[in-house]
Ligand code: SF4
């Protein structure tokens with residue numbers, strides 16, 4: 554999903570007016586995107602004069618870190634090295650499965666063109 558870098562947003566409201574599904578509102582002087590309603594048209598990104606609406610890819614490091622922190626929180630439930638290794642193996646399989654789902658979804662989407 555597109556997201557707003559609050560330190561770049563001046564609260565001008567241009568993106569609010571341009572969003573075709575009213576998925577953007579202003580809160581405390583900055584734009585806020587409602588991920589549930591956003592249809593990913595990209596208009597907000599194109600019209601923002603401050604480059605405040607950012608691409609998903611900039612969030613990759615944060616999302617990776619969130620996954621690692623999630624795994625670390627789960628590890629705290631296991632005491633032995635063997636149990637912890639088994640959990641990490643299961644989590645790796647889980648992420649591999651997710652990766653395959655996403656890769657195949659991308660292939661299917663491309664075939665829709
Ligand atoms: S167009 Fe850009 S600067 Fe203006 S409110 Fe939207 S995100 Fe903020």
Ligand code: SF4
Pocket residue numbers: 555571572573574575576577586587590591592593594595596597598
């Ligand atoms: S990507 Fe489109 S639908 Fe989503 S918030 Fe931006 S303008 Fe609205």
